Amino acid sequence: MKFFIDTANLEQIKDAQDMGILDGVTTNPSLMAKEGITGTDNIMKHYVSICNLVDGDVSAEVISTDFDGMVREGEALAELHEQIVVKLPMIKDGVKACKYFSDKGIKTNMTLVFSAGQALLAAKAGATYVSPFIGRLDDISTDGLNLIAEIRMIYDNYGFETEILAASVRHTMHVIDCAKLGADVMTGPLSSITGLLNHPLTDIGLAKFLEDYKKGN
Secondary structure: EEEEOOOOOOHHHHHHHHHHOOOEEEOOOOOOOOOOOOOHHHHHHHHHHHEEEEEOOEEEEEEOOOOHHHHHHHHHHOOOOOOEEEEEEEOOOHHHHHHHHHOOOOOEEEEEOOOOOHHHHHOOOOEEEEEHHHHHHHOOOOOHHHHHHHHHHHHHHHOOEEEEEEEEEOOOOHHHHHHHOOOOEEOOOOOHHHHHHHHHHHHHHOOOOOHHHHHHO
């Protein structure tokens, strides 16, 4: 399972990278704005800064909702760095743009996916990644993890190479459950990754080891 971090914060990205477990980054205009990154030029420069920090794919989102606009933005993003993945919305023109980029060998991430049918269309269009938002489904009393299971079954049935990128991951159990279900990738805040480190028996055991060491010295 690949671990992506969902942020535009360079310090958090470096922290995850330094752990040696980071495989990539996802971000969006909202996350950019949260870090005070506004304006097209500044956003583009920030994407390059992110790419220079990590070894894996970096999803960069278009803001256009029409085919021509998505193609124009996506091509500009793809030219920034070889690690850039063009992030497209799961709408009709988004699927059309996904097919366009796929034919050109440019990686894509179909985002805002909330149904197995949408994921099927994304795979048919050649998406590199499909991003089902499990946390947002949970927010409306719908089982987001069930969607991961449905997509996994469909993709396995037909041998689709599109990777399931579990998005809107909120906490550590989301990560564990997605791993059990066979999601290829998870993306979430740094806390959802570092939280996997925590266990009281680890803390108790380490404290005991250190205590015994001190007694012998």
